[in-house]
Amino acid sequence: MAIQWDIHLDTLGLFCPMPIIKTSKKIKQLVIGQVLQVVSDDEGIKKDMPAWCETTGHEYLGLEEEINGNTIHYKTYVRKTK
């Protein structure tokens, strides 16, 4: 079942550290409790997003992988907690 989200962030084509930088800026636009969906085609996001959440204290909700031609889109979900 797909995870419900409120705000979407597209980081396709961007490399480390851009997805994380953009996430840290975008999360400021959410209200507490809302969920941010971050889409990336950089495989590093699979480990980086949980690590970012652990450090910043936001809640990591999970990962979905979607095959799109030759690339995989990694969709990660973060709930703003503070």
Place this chain on the structure above:
Amino acid sequence: MSTTAKLDPQVALAELQERKPDRVTIVVLSGSMDRVMSAFIIATGAASMGMQVTMFFTFWGLNVIRKPGVSSKARDWLRRAFGVLNRGGADTLPLSRFHFWGLGTRMMKLVMRRSRMPGVPELMDMAKDLGVRFIACTTTLGLMGITKDTLLDGIDQFAGVSTYLAEAKDAQVNLFI
């Protein structure tokens, strides 16, 4: 991209004491594009994770924070000559390997541009934007014939080893690149 205004030291200190963020210090000694890029990737990544990041630029690392195309204004000719031979500017850094008189570095930059990867100047702007503090080492500035007025605006401090150690002893991550 906008740069962050200089922090009021007292406000900043009060905020830090309350927040107690993890701290990172990075000594940037190298002036090689690949190494400097790594330094900025770690700096911007850490800042995005809510850490307080300070970068100390020394020796060849000072080339990163020099204004491009501005020649040295050192008083004695030896240092001035050195400042002229040693080109500055974040966009002129050579690769540490495969520079091949500029060809290798140009190829690398082309590949980076094609894949929309930010280079050193862009990463540096981002770091400033995220509140990363820049400190220039005064001793090596003098040694290398680089004068303050030929450095970029927005250098937070000009300082020495004690300032570095005072920061590093309270930091959880200290890197030397």
